[in-house]
Amino acid sequence: MTIAEDPATTSPGYKWVGTRMIRPDGFEKVTGRARFGADIKLNGMLYGHVLRSPHAHATIVSIDTSEAEKMAGVRAVITGADFPDPSGPAGDQDLQRNVIAREKALYEGHTIAAVAAQTRAQAKAAAEAIKVVYEVLPHVMSVDEAMAPGAPLLHPKLMTKGVDPAPTEPSNVASRAVYQGGDLDLGFAESDVVVEGTFTTKPVHQGYIEPHAAVADTTPNGRTTLWCSSQGHFTMRSLSAKVLGWEPSKLKVIPAEIGGGFGGKTTIYLEPLAVRLSQKAGRPVKLVMSRDEVFRATGPASGTKIVGKLGFKNDGTMVAGELWMAYEAGAFAGSPAGAGSMTALAPYTVPNFLIEGFDVVVNKPKVAAYRAPGAPMSSFAVESLIDEAAKKLGIDPIDIRLKNAVTEGCTATYGPKFPRIGFVETLEAIKNHPNYQIPLGPNQGRGVASGFWFNAGLNSSATVHVNEDGNVIVVTGSPDIGGSRASMALMAAEEFGIDAARIQPVVGDTESVGYNDQTGGSRTTLATGAAVIEACRKVIADLRGRAAKQWDVALEKVEWVDGQAQHVEGTQPPLSLADLARGWNRTGGPLTASAALNARGVGSAFSTQVVDLEIDPDTGHVTVLRYLTAQDAGRAIHPSYVEGQLQGGVVQGIGWALNEEYIFDRNGKMENPGFLDYRIPVASDMPMIDTIVVEVPNPGHPYGVRGVGEVGIVPPLAAVANAVDDAVSRRIRDLPLSPVRILDAILNKDS
Amino acid sequence: MKYFAPSTVEEAAGLLAQPNTKVFAGATDVIPQIRAGRPEPDALVDLKKIDRLVSVQRTDATWVIGAATPTTRLTGNAELVAEFPGLVEAAGLIGSDQVQSRSSLGGNLCNASPAADSVPAMVINSARAVIATANGGTRTVAVEDVPVGPGRTTLAPGEFVVEIEIDRPPARTGDAYLRLTPRTEMDIAVVGAGVRVTLDESGTVTDARVALGAVAPTVVRVTAAEAALIGSKLDDVALAAAAAAASAACNPIDDKRGTIAYRTHVAGVLTRRAAVIAGQRAAEKNGASR
């Protein structure tokens, strides 16, 4: 990996930030000691099994649990009747209905009931003995089917928001987002070249290796402890409380180690079920999903249909852009059509545009977040069309993007002006890299694409303690899914001026640290990092005060340098953290401070990528030869983990582009709920993903951090499709680009 | 579910004669199937403690491979690799390195997946399955006579495959197996093609065997492709004819892994490529192999 410094800033000469310490959780993870959600064992624990709908769309006429309740080992059976009636805002009600069905089953895999018993086998047998009477309804499995006149409706009261005039009849379209600027007709009239096409993508799963798991233990006074691996245990607490009808404070949530999330573990599935079963049984209950359940019953990314049209002048200036986009939300409203609409043309200055994004319900699992939700799909269309225009105009694909690239002060298509950003730097980093000049052989192609993501700030809290021995504990509430404990340790080490090995970063439960929003949205290093830094600075101010007291001097005479309090005139020997900790009862008590914030100064992220691939023209098989990604990360706190985020997003994007898709049969049942036929890439499929971290520091963060986790997944879909076109001269607009699809395109040129 | 680990073929036959018992060798299909919800058998009978089932022997004329021998012992056997590179590479494509420390030829054959990789490679080498019968004896059949459809075999209740016998090849014989999978590992063949040829001193094909996997409910032997290769020097015309014959012999389905059109086309492509590799390997084996 190379780090290209922004020439406008000087190197800050950090001692710890920017180094590659071994992650604190590493030893436990590689020796199998780390405790994930499914590893939790409690005395008297029962095992749960979920009964799921076999139908894609059905009214639930009746559920008879009487047989199941009598079976051997069974201690509790629950259905929707065991939960409060759905109430609150529409989104909350949808969540309640997704966790366990009420009136209808809305997708194959929808939770209908759950059983807790002494063994898994007993729970499963009992679940299968629950008698459910369904009235099967016709189902819709695509935006075309769902939006067709007369389509069967999932929700009889769903009226499309964002359409003027408001509709009088319900439909399967939950909402419409629209972004518009300039004069579209004028823009296309002015264009020398117009490119257009219809693009489709399929639902894909985040592909985390660890299935969902939760253990709940309710005591007779009603307080419940919940262990789960998630991207945010405070979020699990508040969402579970909504479904259970509780105050969040009744729940204590303890985070387990997590084996991947990528957005898919930012919501709840098993947690309220485990809690209610535990309440009814009076014993702890563990629920663990099988891989099959993860596919059928968690939250993939939306499938989409996008009609796009771009207009350019002969010199490559983009003058017009029009996108009609429909995103599958799954069974309940809430696809990222809005975000996809905002990001689609965000990297470019285009004066005339109209972007519409429709959120459409279909009888598939409710979608959940997946790295930069909404952006990869709309970028697939836009970046493919830019490539087509570049080829028609004979302009290099990077040059055409440079011609239109947004910079500081440009107005984004979604409204505000951009602050300091690093998009141009990523384009130039790719253009100037030797990979871009490597000559290609027969059946080989090169594809370029760029992408944008907002990144988030949100709420974080942190507490910092100095121990009697002068070592430091840093407690946050951000589950560690990408090496954030290491980053917190490095930032704290930099603040204190001590060896990072003396910092112990801990993820505290919901009673041990202040509120933390989820780990996701590329926010943790920025926001939780900012809270950690602020807490460290409070402690350091306190330490200076303790030294001042000991030396009986004014505070201004004390500075904190390299891990110790020093007298500015050198008239006292310095005091280390350990020295000051030893004397803390004489100078004011223990050394600890907390900080909490709703983070500001969020820096957005851009990525530009280039892929070289080779296609076997007789089988359509794709081999990825080389992949290079350049991303503006602001400042890489821990370069290996920044690199890992860049590479991870790219590999997921490649899988999305080449082979991953949810396949459903005519009955709306998923045909490939396992990794054999849901083809995420394996390690041997990938070359080393080369990364360039462009450090354009974010002025809003003490160390210049920009979130890095998400934007990397945005460009690969189009980069791969553009490379396929370069290799075999076939523009394919439907994902995935499986060997079957590519060979069909090669052999059937005119269809 | 009970577990038994007999140490003789007779003991195993007695246990497997009971109803609802299943052979447990590498279990690289059995365990995932049970986890996926297939009905659990009453008993698993582990064959790996029976020496004959896990040994690899070679006489002057024949290789005898225990049906439960883990593939890693085949890929690690330099002599076997030298004589049957195609067979070993086929077994070596299944799953991954970890899977191959358990998977076996017997298991691959008797699981009877249409996409089994080692089956076309065994068929082109005229492999035979030695089957323990319920009455304590054995019977021997060509391997292609074992599977009859997806997941179904001609084995009677209580029968199991003890060994795979393969006669040592004549001089100037080479085999090859190729398959199409979207990923490089941990995948299942969309199409598989095995070809074996024997050449005379002038490089003319005197014998050929062609078998396809994953294009029909069971392995397909393509005698028309064999005829197209015999008497040729594996020139373009012969190869094209063999490829066309392979495509014509396919009876595939449209499923989540591939379309009829795709499988048909690629069967021809892989047959041609496998024939070329088999021919190169045959030409390199100039001396007698015994």
Place this chain on the structure above:
Amino acid sequence: MAHVHFSAGLRSGFTGGVAELVVEAATVGALIRALDERFPGIGEKLSSGTSVAIDGEIIPDAEFESLSATAEVHFLETIGGG
């Protein structure tokens, strides 16, 4: 004072086509109340499911955020991350 820009969705749904407006308001909350007086119903839309961008920085939960004399304000849909 705030120079408010309305997205296409807000223009067609609430402001009857008005794209920009200069409004006297010291905080975002006061701004939303002032806009709701002028365009009834827009207040509820802007208070939930919307983030605010002030001078290019996206700020969720901005009700008490103060506005400078020259603040450029955009209302945006709330975006989820993954």
